[in-house]
Amino acid sequence: MDYRIEVEDLNVYFDELHILKDVSLKIRKNMVTALIGPSGCGKSTFIRTLNRMNDLIDTFKMDGTVLLDREDIYDPKVDVVELRKRVGMVFQKPNPFPKSVFDNVAYGLKVHGESDKDVLNEKVEESLKAAALWDEVKEKLDKSAMGLSGGQQQRLCIARTIAVEPEVILMDEPCSALDPISTTKIEDLIHRLKKDYTIIIVTHNMQQATRVSKHTAFFLHGEIIESGPTDKIFIEPCDKRTEDYITGRFG
């Protein structure tokens, strides 16, 4: 089996706080992996380690290895800018830029040096179509993205991410600020995107994990308690704590 990401013995600290403890996880190509677990268990910190967003925090320290396509992303030779182009991220709260719909999607392309108008037009349309948003916004590409609904904004953020053609898309509770209808649309979108992208989604919603993912990892207090095929985790978990969590006994 081909792995896109291989994490081994990852430890993450913020100051003296030991956030992730000896975490190892292999993530397969072109598949959706769900990370579940109670708040504060380290899921978000984990995915932010994968695109080195934690580097922005002064007190961040880590050891262990994180391989993307067999290359260590924490190697000093790695260009973080290039890495983040390959590993895109969608945040919990939709965060479009206060710019037009078009400029939001074109932004990533422009910062990576694309300036040809025709190419930009084509890529923007392609990305918006891939994010199932094109029909809703094609008439208002020059209008501010801030005027879109929350669900549309989140799909715009997904379009913005896929415009730079990443290999991996990290999603940090992408639906937690959305209504059920918008959530369904995002989930449908994830289903369509998984054939082209490796998706890692953090979610608090158990049903969502079962609906969208093929693999699931259960985090608790900074450790991975159990990981494996989603069906197995949800139907016959090995660990009592996993069972307690998914059946809603805590968390």
Add this chain to the structure above:
Amino acid sequence: MYRILSPKISQKIMKSIFWISGLITIFILLIIIGYIILKGLPVINLEFLFSDPIDSGKAGGIFPMIISTAYVTLIALLVATPLGVGAAVYLAEYAGEGRLVAAIRFGAETLSSIPSIIFGLFGLAFFVIYLDMGWSVLSGGLTLALMALPTILAASEVSVESVNKSYSEGSLALGATKWQTVYQVIVPAAMPGITTGIILGMGRAIAEAAAILYTVGAALAIPISLMDPARPLPLHLYILATEGISLDNAYGTAAVLVIIILIITVVTNTLVDRYTKKMMGR
């Protein structure tokens, strides 16, 4: 607990007090502006606006003073805006917390509370004499730049700082560099606040008499080169009134100055409003 007033009544009383405070503020503003404009309006006509002063300003117009004002204010803003905005971006985005940052901030705060006449004296010693710029629009403009700088810096810093952190996260996560993020996302989002800061700085510069008293000279002719002496409107107004040349023309000059400031404020506010609406999709 024993209460003298019921919450409902104290709520009403406080609301009225706030309402009255607001009303009084607007009233004071209207009285001052109204008084100046009413007193000045009779002497304002096209000739007053577009001709040279005669007999030290006893008669004639104020055209050279309008040009002088535009000249020194423009110099002040051309110098203070890049410095102020640059320092603000540095403080808000790059500096973090440290001694240097604390020192810069302290410096800016102190600078903004120094009386303008001190700036004038400094301008005289430094620009006019030490750098040998003489009494000129350049000396005056640079002195005004020093005055406008802390205002522009403070307003810009607050505005850059208050840009939603999620924007820069979004930008960095797409592989943008810090500089691309600052330049293409943060500064545009902070633009309304930065513009307000520039306008506040301009307000300080355009209406200043004391700081240019010793630096710009008092020439009545239209300044052409940067090294020419000049007489901006506030200085002209000051001279007309203190030397008893013509109180009527002093009011006329004051009214023109007030109207110019009002126009600039209204126009920029409208533009900033429009920009914000477009940006935020309202």
